[in-house]
């Protein structure tokens with residue numbers, strides 16, 4: 178099998194030699210109709226027959242891996258693509274450090290691996306479900322196209338995890354693959370597995386925040402799984418990361434364009450006080466404090482996805498060599514961590530302070546800290562643009578203990594700056610820190626469909642350049 182070449186002519190484009198694996202091919206072909214049913218009933222609502230300018234992966238090489246063309250989403254070529262193998266790759270962490278990477282599921286870790294793959298797989302269709310109503314209020318054809326690009330790629334990520342389940346986990350893999358199409362974001366009976374994936378994405382500000390923060394959690398998880406000693410998982414995740422980068426680009430630039438438009442409108446109108454929400458909103462743009470409250474919400478919800486700060490599961494995954502740290506292969510230590518410690522923020526006698534815990538138990542906290550560093554870059558650039566417009570306002574990431582529902586800080590109330598509060602104090606300030614129903618109603622009034630080529634809703638600036646350098650008035654989505 179030449180892994181770089183993608184068999185593009187079969188029903189399921191792939192570089193995993195599906196043509197020579199009839200059993201797997203049959204299993205995937207049996208799963209396919211259910212997937213299409215799911216896409217038609219839970220995917221982007223109202224745009225299934227539109228022609229969308231989408232990229233499709235056609236190779237796994239670093240350059241030229243994608244082609245761009247008009248496709249109807251239900252006809253998108255969802256494929257199974259693994260990054261090229263790394264010659265002589267070894268297990269990068271834990272007890273088996275340095276042994277050859279596994280090409281088959283290691284028996285003792287089968288259940289753990291399956292669980293990791295199912296949890297990752299569950300997030301992919303969840304976000305498509307969360308975003309399914311956004312097409313009908315897209316601020317431009319450019320943005321609509323980006324939404325659909327993210328959606329089809331999350332669909333492909335589901336395929337990626339389903340491939341691993343079907344290929345390596347036999348009957349229970351098939352059952353899990355089936356279940357992935359049964360759970361539904363926000364459902365009372367069968368919700369998605371993780372909290373943030375059951376929240377609504379009611380408007381485009383939420384969408385951009387979600388793709389900036391929550392897709393970045395996805396990136397961190399994929400980075401950690403790309404360090405798996407189970408090589409098929411590693412290769413799958415490495416290729417998914419190439420797609421994930423665009424999702425975070427959509428989020429980063431989306432918020433940046435909203436911020437830019439708000440600042441421009443304020444300057445044109447001579448409004449200096451960013452907290453004069455009434456005056457700013459009267460201009461038809463989103464006031465900066467609302468953007469801060471949205472940041473607080475999406476950041477804190479996303480932190481919950483990293484799980485408890487101290488976790489024996491995380492220690493077991495690492496010890497087993499099936500999930501590594503962020504950039505494990507670039508870290509300079511013994512990759513076993515048996516006698517190391519890691520500082521984890523905890524509540525000690527009423528104060529939040531770092532406490533050294535065994536490094537193996539603190540791996541969730543560590544990945545979360547790497548995530549926070551990764552988030553800061555874009556926030557700094559948003560702030561540079563605000564400062565550049567001469568407006569005094571800074572968007573800040575809230576403290577790690579703010580508004581948390583999982584782990585160490587679940588039962589305490591903490592301000593965005595990290596001050597431990599009484600319940601009453603929290604309640605008194607809550608509406609200044611998290612989106613209010615008033616914010617939601619206001620943002621909803623701005624959500625109007627704009628489909629004239631080259632035109633953008635008044636609350637968001639045009640992008641600096643088009644997808645594939647297309648001109649500003651390019652018809653990214655051809656509506657029927």
Ligand SMILES: [Fe+2]
Pocket residue numbers: 301330331334395421
């Ligand atoms: Fe994804």
Ligand SMILES: [Fe+2]
Pocket residue numbers: 331392395421424
């Ligand atoms: Fe994503």
